[in-house]
Amino acid sequence: MEIKGCIFDLDGVIVDTAKYHYLAWKRLADHLDVNFTLEDNERLKGVSRMDSLEIILAIGKRKLNKELKEKYARLKNEWYIDYISKMTPDEILSGSIKFINELKGAGIKTALGSASKNTPLILKRVGMEKMFDAVVDGNIVSRAKPNPEVFIVAAGMIKVKPEHCVVFEDAVAGVQAAINAGMICVGIGSRKVLAKAHYIISGLDEMNLKKLKEI
Ligand code: BG6
Ligand code: MG
Numbered sequence: 001m002e003i004k005g006c007i008f009d010l011d012g013v014i015v016d017t018a019k020y021h022y023l024a025w026k027r028l029a030d031h032l033d034v035n036f037t038l039e040d041n042e043r044l045k046g047v048s049r050m051d052s053l054e055i056i057l058a059i060g061k062r063k064l065n066k067e068l069k070e071k072y073a074r075l076k077n078e079w080y081i082d083y084i085s086k087m088t089p090d091e092i093l094s095g096s097i098k099f100i101n102e103l104k105g106a107g108i109k110t111a112l113g114s115a116s117k118n119t120p121l122i123l124k125r126v127g128m129e130k131m132f133d134a135v136v137d138g139n140i141v142s143r144a145k146p147n148p149e150v151f152i153v154a155a156g157m158i159k160v161k162p163e164h165c166v167v168f169e170d171a172v173a174g175v176q177a178a179i180n181a182g183m184i185c186v187g188i189g190s191r192k193v194l195a196k197a198h199y200i201i202s203g204l205d206e207m208n209l210k211k212l213k214e215i
Contacts, residue, residue, distance in 0.1 A: 001184065003212060005160030006103055007151055008096075008132075009046065010114035012170035013188050013204070015126055016091045018045060020083035025056060028076045034060030042193055046171025048115050048144040049073050077118075084118060087125040095205025100131060102209050109133045109158035113150040113167070133158050145173040148181035155181070166212065168204065169197070184215060 012018035022041045029036035034056055044052040053073050057064060064072070100110055111134040112119070119137035123129045134157035136150050143149040155165050167178035170188040175197045178185035186207070187197025194200060199215050201207055 002164055003108060003166055003184075003215075004164040005109040005111065005155060005158045005166075006100075006212075007111045007113045007154045007165055007167045007178075007183070008100075009167070009169045009171065009174050010112055010119055010122065010137075011116055012045060013168050014093060014096050014112070014128070015087070015122055016093055017084060017087075017122060018170065020080055021045075021052075023083065024076050024080040025052065027079055028053075028072060029056050029060070031075075032056070032060060032062060032072070034062060036060075042172065046115060046145045046169070046174035046177070048138065049077065049117070051144055081118065081121070084122055084125060087122065089126045092126050092128065093203055093205075095203060095207065097128075097131075099204045099207050106209055109160055111136065111154040111158050113154040114138065115144055115150065145171065146176035146180055148177050151178055151181040151183060155183075166215065168207075169194075172196075186215070 008014055025044060026036055036056055036059060040059055043055055050073055053069060103110055110132050112132045114137045117138040134154055136154040141149045141153055151167055155162050162182040165183040167183050167185045168188060169175050169178055169185055175185050175187055175194050179196060185197045187194030187200045188203060191200045
């Protein structure tokens, strides 16, 4: 397979924001008296804000009306924004910039494919607004991972067919979205959690053009 495009998830792949999502959701879960563990948190990765809240409510067997759900999703986001608005380029995950620049040097297109509506703020904070050939985020697409929409739209924007794209993902829902899009998926994390990924690495610092071509 000839690789012509690479699509990156943002949270937990390019930047170390997964911990901030967890801290904000944990705070909300405590507030709602729901017992929410790090293991439960894996199910939230890659999932939209409202769907994440639904998972937490299901864990705690809690039912809330629409108005309250919106209030709590907003509250979580305010806490999350408190964290990310203080981010610096130091929080770019190791190896990301080097690898993306290597791809660009080889003429491979790059895109970001994230569920997050906070993508523009994060990219600005870490100085990566101009890094990718295309940015597709939760403000553009509405169907959440594992729906493949985000990756299909990203591939369209860089004008690369899905079968020539590789996706880098740290979330179970994101790996499934890449597979649903008909793309190769490199999972970032553990083989146990990301069982369906075609290839596993612990971070982009383990990846380079030579390894990518061997996948
Ligand atoms: C994904 C995260 O990238 O974005 C999820 O992995 C998060 O944890 C989702 O819920 C939506 O993010 P936001 O910033 O729009 O609440
Ligand atoms: Mg992620």
